[in-house]
Amino acid sequence: MPHPMRGATAITGLGMTPMGRIYGKSATELAADAVRTAIADAGLTKGDIDGLLINPGITGFTGGGISLPLQNYLGMTNLRLLNHMNAAGSTAAQMVQYAALAINAGIARHVVCVFADLPLSEGKSAGGAYGGAARNPGRPQGMAGLAPAAGFFGANTGYALAAQRHMALYGTNHDQLGTIAVGQRKWAGMSPISQMRDPITMEDYHNSRWIIEPLHLLDCCLVSNGAIAVIVSGAEDAVNMPQPPVYIWGMGQGHPGDPARHGFDPETETGARIAAETAYAMAGVGPEDVTQCQLYDCYTYTVLVTLEDYGFCKKGEGGAFVEDGKLGPGGTLPTNTGGGELSGYYMWGMTPLSEAVIQGRGQGGQRQVNNDVILCTGNGGMLSYHACLVLSPNRS
Amino acid sequence: MAEAAAPQKPLPQPDEASEPFFTGAMEGRLMIMRCTACGVARIPSRSHCDNCLSPDFEWEEASGRGTVHTFGVMHQKYHPGFFDELPYNLAVIELEEGPRLSTNLVGVENSAIRVGMPVVVDFQRYDDVALPKFRPA
Numbered sequence A: 001m002p003h004p005m006r007g008a009t010a011i012t013g014l015g016m017t018p019m020g021r022i023y024g025k026s027a028t029e030l031a032a033d034a035v036r037t038a039i040a041d042a043g044l045t046k047g048d049i050d051g052l053l054i055n056p057g058i059t060g061f062t063g064g065g066i067s068l069p070l071q072n073y074l075g076m077t078n079l080r081l082l083n084h085m086n087a088a089g090s091t092a093a094q095m096v097q098y099a100a101l102a103i104n105a106g107i108a109r110h111v112v113c114v115f116a117d118l119p120l121s122e123g124k125s126a127g128g129a130y131g132g133a134a135r136n137p138g139r140p141q142g143m144a145g146l147a148p149a150a151g152f153f154g155a156n157t158g159y160a161l162a163a164q165r166h167m168a169l170y171g172t173n174h175d176q177l178g179t180i181a182v183g184q185r186k187w188a189g190m191s192p193i194s195q196m197r198d199p200i201t202m203e204d205y206h207n208s209r210w211i212i213e214p215l216h217l218l219d220c221c222l223v224s225n226g227a228i229a230v231i232v233s234g235a236e237d238a239v240n241m242p243q244p245p246v247y248i249w250g251m252g253q254g255h256p257g258d259p260a261r262h263g264f265d266p267e268t269e270t271g272a273r274i275a276a277e278t279a280y281a282m283a284g285v286g287p288e289d290v291t292q293c294q295l296y297d298c299y300t301y302t303v304l305v306t307l308e309d310y311g312f313c314k315k316g317e318g319g320a321f322v323e324d325g326k327l328g329p330g331g332t333l334p335t336n337t338g339g340g341e342l343s344g345y346y347m348w349g350m351t352p353l354s355e356a357v358i359q360g361r362g363q364g365g366q367r368q369v370n371n372d373v374i375l376c377t378g379n380g381g382m383l384s385y386h387a388c389l390v391l392s393p394n395r396s
Numbered sequence B: 001m002a003e004a005a006a007p008q009k010p011l012p013q014p015d016e017a018s019e020p021f022f023t024g025a026m027e028g029r030l031m032i033m034r035c036t037a038c039g040v041a042r043i044p045s046r047s048h049c050d051n052c053l054s055p056d057f058e059w060e061e062a063s064g065r066g067t068v069h070t071f072g073v074m075h076q077k078y079h080p081g082f083f084d085e086l087p088y089n090l091a092v093i094e095l096e097e098g099p100r101l102s103t104n105l106v107g108v109e110n111s112a113i114r115v116g117m118p119v120v121v122d123f124q125r126y127d128d129v130a131l132p133k134f135r136p137a
């Protein structure tokens, strides 16, 4: 018996603003642009929308992020589902999950899930936006002050240390991580909406400056302003809507907990493993059935460890798995076909999700690949929060 | 006229919950908390055990020995208090008792640091606070 949620809902609308060094609009205005575009894309009117899920990016923590007032800004009335969500980079996939569950339960019919972020300021560096404790003046209180006192700043730190441990335990090397960066840049060159389209070589990768060893600049994602919205609808509605439906076959989450706890190896065991069990079971597929991956790629390392935890290879073998370039154009497991967060655009979990929708509809142009079974993942915190979707253009 | 002070590192300000840890540090002792219900040790300061949720605990002096769980070398300019030290190392130390601490290694070249390396605590004293750093054992 197929799982009752398999194919019961679909992504029916997609709206994307320009992304990157985009200035002159607030996060709320960008969100409204994305929502308006998504509603039109889905062939709906504002009055058809009865659910709104809202996810700010880093501006949800630093100020100016979108939140519940977005409903009134959009003039949405009498909603049956509304929330502001933030489980970091796993939120986009999570919003779609809660929307699908609500629709399947009859709570709502067409749910907008929107992300908007504005980390970049004109004339300022991208790195500063994610500097974390480095932004705060004065002395941090108590034990929380130990890490900044040791110079631990920003999201890069945790991932650099995670990659280091993987390299030490399993022999993962920079050629392998670099293969991911080079392959994704090739994909980005085929996408008109990607930010970084000039090809890079392995030499460019190795020569790119250190951010935090062992991460080079080209191991790290972009930072972008912009907004993306998707609409989730029931399958019965989806078949009568203008865009090819992208059906939701499976979903899962995994949140492994305190990385500093006993006997836990947070650098190499991510929430993806738990999410994969749930999502594969619901979708009735395994890694051997996945025809393309849209993986959260805040760093090259995130891609590698995520592939391991979804069972494409054994734990520790991610480096050897990717080194033949199978993730890039022409490879056997096309991954992050829009360039991902490394080279495309950084809209947190909306980066893999938007490309999954484009691919699921068959609208990938020259980068379109087999879309029968799409694995789309979101990761947040220091490999702390994970959610995924299994998507397909086929209802069953 | 006073010269402009050099940029300061963001040193922690002990609070009530962490006071035994920082007092111990000034005395050269690495203090941890141990749950008296389940026996699991933890880095201060949490009011409840993250293993069994018991609020009962005792302070305990850790051996100060551990291993490098993982590390990195920072090249990015984040905080002016560290600009003079770039590139500097970042290390996560797994204490013999189990818990892990985010800190730095001293007395070792960055290029010589290895995952799994045995280390021992070495307190770095400032005016009113001391921080547990680690050096090769």
Ligand SMILES: [Zn+2]
Pocket (backbone or CB within 6 Å): B035, B036, B037, B038, B039, B040, B049, B050, B051, B052, B053, B054
């Ligand atoms: Zn306990």
